[in-house]
Amino acid sequence: MTTPSLASTRDELVTLLADARASGRRVGLVPTMGALHEGHASLIRAARERVGDGPVVVSVFVNPLQFGEGEDLDRYPRTLDADLKVCAREGVDTVFAPSVEEVYPGGNPQVTIKPGPRAKILEGRIRPGHFRGVLTVVAKLFGLVRPDVAVFGQKDYQQLVLVRRMVLDLDLGVDVVGAPTVREGDGLALSSRNRYLDADQRVAATALNRALIAARENARYGVDVALGEARSELREHLVDLDYLVITDADLGDLPRDVPAGTEARILVAARVGATRLIDNMPLVLGRVAGPEGET
Secondary structure (H helix, E strand, O other): OOOOEEEOOHHHHHHHHHHHHHHOOOOEEEEEOOOOOHHHHHHHHHHHHHHOOOOEEEEEOOOHHHOOOOOOOOOOOOOHHHHHHHHHHOOOOEEEOOOHHHHOOOOOOOOOOOOOHHHHOOHHHHOOOHHHHHHHHHHHHHHHHOOOEEEEEOOOHHHHHHHHHHHHHOOOOOEEEEEOOOEOOOOOEOOHHHHHOOHHHHHHHHHHHHHHHHHHHOHHHOHHHHHHHHHHHHHOOOOEEEEEEEEEOOOOOOOOOOOOOEEEEEEEEEEEOOEEEEEEEEEEEOOOOOOOOOO
């Protein structure tokens, strides 16, 4: 187990990646806000698979630009020492852990990324400005690291869709990989915010995963049935629902008559106590005979 090199400045990062640049090896990036867990470790492994002997860079940066008023910027966990141990275990070559001043010299940037219409729904509707901050920091990290491959988790599915769109529209030349969501034994999606849940809240939070599974298992009966089964699971627990929707795979609206075999996504966000959790799952929609034989 080799300790990764730690870069806290742009110049240090350039120096650490110079040999890889000179030899033409592929560079992989896993952008994170730290508080690393097994979900992040799976992203690191996915990056390693794609770059081979090229360097894997993990960025650790709690990005203030994506937090809104009243959100948990101040209490967001900062655990760099523990993060470095995870990175060492997973064979990360470089950890880029810059200060806010290093990422945003001179204060908040005057030029930011306009995230487009997909940023106005779901998380964007509830957290105005969030994805402007997300895409701006991702674009800056792409410029600083210049990765060939960047790996993001599917748990933050809207973020993944928007990053891919930014790369496409701005010709950034980065292969954006969406790695599957990693779950705990009870089905709860791994998240740095899970640590805020007490025992009873933890039990309630597992309803999100069960709701998604119920929707997936009933997706062949159409959107309404799938959503109805999901809501039934959520009603059994003290979950304050922000949204529960089924969209197409690109977060667009589905047609009224969904063709059989349509790939879609169900997304949920809810508060359990003071902790806000999100989750999602792919499903395949289609109109077939329903539970009672109706169509």
